[in-house]
Amino acid sequence: KAGVTQTPRYLIKTRGQQVTLSCSPISGHRSVSWYQQTPGQGLQFLFEYFSETQRNKGNFPGRFSGRQFSNSRSEMNVSTLELGDSALYLCASRSNRNTEAFFGQGTRLTVV
C-alpha cells in the first residue's frame, strides 16, 4: 500500500506570495491532518479534515487554510507569506480517530 505523498518536497517563495501544498493520504484513509514543524516550536497542529469537513483547527492565523477533496486528497494554502512561515509542513493520514498517524515526507517551505 502506498504511503502518504506530499508535493512538492521543496519550495522557495518570496514574502507576500501565496503557496499551495498537496497531500495524498493512504488509500482508504479519510482523515488528513496538517502540522507545521520548526526547530523552535516543534510540531504544531494546523487543521484536520475528515470526509471533506474540517473537524478541528489549531491556533494559526487565517492566512493558513485547507480543504479536502472527495478522494480524500488535501491541500493547504498559505497566503501573504511571512519569513516566519518557513518550516517543514507535514501531512498525516489516519484511518480513524485515535489511531496511529502516518506521516508524509513533508514539504520544506523557505520564504525569502
Added chain:
Amino acid sequence: GQQVMQIPQYQHVQEGEDFTTYCNSSTTLSNIQWYKQRPGGHPVFLIQLVKSGEVKKQKRLTFQFGEAKKNSSLHITATQTTDVGTYFCAGPPRGGGADGLTFGKGTHLIIQP
C-alpha cells in the same frame, strides 16, 4: 487548553547507556502516542497507550502511561546508534476537538559511539 510538555529537550548518551524521555500533560489524556523522527525524516508511529498504568515493551523500548493518565515515559535500554533521532509524545488535541494531535516538543537523542 491542554499542553504536553516533554523533557529533556536534548539527551547525550554513550552508546550502550540507557535513555529516558518524559511527557507530562496539564490535563488527563484519553490516550498517548509516541513517535520517532530520524534526522531528515518524518515522524513514525511507535506505540499508543490507552489504559491507566499501562506498560508496553518493544524490544529495548519500554513505554509507560501514568496511573492518572497525565504522564508517560519512554525508556530505551542499552542505546544503539540506530536509536538516534527525536522522540515525540502526542496526545489528543487542545480545545476539546476530537481530531489532530498535540505534540510535545520532543527529546533529541544524540549517541556518542
